[in-house]
Amino acid sequence: MTTMQELPEVQDCSVSSCSYNAEHSCHAGAITIGGDHAHCGTFVEISFRSGLDRHGLVGACHRSDCVHNQQLECTASGVRVGPGADAADCLTYEAR
Numbered sequence: 001m002t003t004m005q006e007l008p009e010v011q012d013c014s015v016s017s018c019s020y021n022a023e024h025s026c027h028a029g030a031i032t033i034g035g036d037h038a039h040c041g042t043f044v045e046i047s048f049r050s051g052l053d054r055h056g057l058v059g060a061c062h063r064s065d066c067v068h069n070q071q072l073e074c075t076a077s078g079v080r081v082g083p084g085a086d087a088a089d090c091l092t093y094e095a096r
Helices: none
Strands: 009-013 030-034 057-061 078-082
Parallel strands (some): 030 057
16 A cells, blocks of 8 residues: 555646646645546536645546556656546556
């Protein structure tokens, strides 16, 4: 099991419409990746900005077909989030 200190950081988020995004940096406590195209399940587009004063982490990954997924946790050194099949996808996703 991964400790909180070992969770990969969201190194870049180019989804400027997400309320957790500030200057290409994710400020959610932890994001979840899932869905049929590695969608960022934490993406939220509301009228104000929020989040913690630190970089977001990848808390869970539901894409068991990703090479970085080990027991529903991401083992990548860091991830990038941006437009893909949807407005906010994990661009680090790589099929096995």
